[in-house]
Amino acid sequence: MAGRFEGKRVLVTGASSGIGAATAVAFAREGATVGLAARRADRLAEVLAECREHAPDSAGLPVALPVDLADLDGIEAFAADAARQLGGVDVLVNNAGIPKRRRAAKLTPEDLREVMAVNFEAPVRLTAALLPGMLERGHGHVVNLSSMGVHMFSMGAGAYAASKAAVELWTEALYLELAGSGVSAHLLVPGTTATEFSRERDNNDPPFPVDPATAATPEQVASALLDCLGTDVFVTYATERDAATARAKNADPNGFLGDFLTKMGRR
Template sequence: MTTPLTWLITGASQGFGKALTGEVLGRGQAVVASVRDPETVADLVHRYPDTLSVAVADLREPGAVEHVADHAVSRFGAVDVLVNNAGRAIVGAAEELTVEQLREVLELNFFAAAALTRAVLPGMRQRKSGTVIQMSSQGGRLSFPGMGAYSASKFALEGWSEALAAEMAPFGVRVVLVEPSRFRTGFNTSHSLGMATTMDAYADVVGPVRADLSGADGIQEGDPARAAVILADLAQADSIPLRLPLGTEAVARLGQCYERELANVLDWADIARGADFPGMPAAAQAV
């Protein structure tokens, strides 16, 4: 028998969030589901009235993170697993996107996730247990034309979470970055995917990406229900990776990315080493 856990899942209205909420509830565990529209999870509330609690919030709004964290603690006493899943993207080249749009993507995908993580960390640290699942993307390790804002938010989440994992390891708190490829989550609909005002200059380089993303809904190869099983199992596994590519495309693309970047480091290694003072010994650092 595994120990029942209490989960806090953001973006639970669709996709990964709703699939994972249903999977966890079906295993007899408790969930606080953060959504903007409670009607999106009304079916699950009807089926699991005792173990599902809904926190209605737009995590970009002031006080929303505190509201969700307080709701979870007051309802179930503690959060064992945090899943930062809420997110959106705006497609556009660097010149097409306004700074305000860039900030909007970072606010939800990075700052809200970081703030909610910080809110649950003291309890996890004191109990010396807990798991933080950060829903990143293959776009959190590599990027594409038109996806700079989205990747910026996910790169930030990955860097922050990698440091977090090392900071929390002595306290028994685990962190995993999940890097999915294309899944049938609703991400490729106007609900989650915005479009910047286009410029003719970028039609050839960003246009195909924009068309591919906006036309992908319903034909993505990834199954959120299968992903939910993997993530629910992961939370109670004896060991977890820092990064988990999710989906065949993510495994292939990220593998190619790492190989390409390693080759680049080796190709330029001699020139790069020439920047040091001559005769200096190798650096000795704490990490």
Template structure:
């Protein structure tokens, strides 16, 4: 049995559901919540990888649970939400919609199946899961929904147009939630990680080769997770994982024509 470790307690006793929790940003986020006292539900497809992350989380909060699920199966999401609430003791206080798939495929090569897959997992799944859990949050007058986007929306989407489009859809939908939930006690947050050292950018079947990642400028999953937890203590709509990402987004938003024209000349 793993020895109980000291925890900070900022989210003591809160029930947190993190999707895509078997690796990368999701795993680091789940562990960060557990370290601060949250009882975490770790959701992902890979049971073996979930078990390893769960063991780490239970060192801080023994009631944390692993929930194997394939969020691409959209019609199963309502039943999954019911199971998650039951496993977490009757409530989900914080939902982190982190699960997603890459789709590195240039526009001329994109197939209908590519488009359907990336939109289903990256956009429709978080919408459906949120819809299943939101009514109980509204009834309690308390809760947080954190939706993860991508710098592909705020920098450039060369070679990843469908992926970036799926995340842009998440952003506008989260904006609507953020406004609609004003005064309810429930908050919707948009969180934008930049380039992060995870397996997300490795070779994957059905994708073009990954873009090179410079470890000197990429963030670690732990750094991204820390920024994500911090956004729950603010009332801002959008949070970037690093100041560098925020500066890049600002540069593009200031003059997108000039920003993209410079890239085309390279």
């Protein structure tokens, strides 16, 4: 039986681990030819091998595309090479990103430049490079990943949340501008997910609060991502719990944040 994405060419950034890796494998299982982009070539090779195990015989072989998207000036050349190796890109998943746990009083200009470059400018430039091909063919999808830091609270991670808020508003503009073109823009909000992204890491301040009992799995997020491509909705939350939290904050942001401060003993 043909998969849902039989014959589609999919480029997934940040594909060496976590949500990106699970998404790449999920697309391979559904018949897509997948391009896996990330910095860590060794980890990328492991995910590539798993994609090849699951790819149907009818699908093209997945390809590894090592890249550091922090090198903004190299993105256009990378996009051209990815399109050449895949034979075009039908689905772009802008998943690559970096965390930045740093309180406002300690945030440096370098911190801000890095997080905005990787989390916002890189997906914008990669999309801009691949979008003309999608529009010329009259079909395609751009999926941008955000964060519950935009829809919950971002204490201790304001710059990171701001970079994702920028992604959200830019994706909203894409969603409206592309209407009727055959190309769709989608926003996916994963929520807290059990990946290395949320663990202790260099150049980030504690705490690193992830409860495995309540966190989503990368596979759950990947499933929600693939499902959203069959809809015309703008934003998809990976879990109903996250959707409910976002609704509660949107309904009464003052009360929502006030309750949080009260629980923290700060009000």
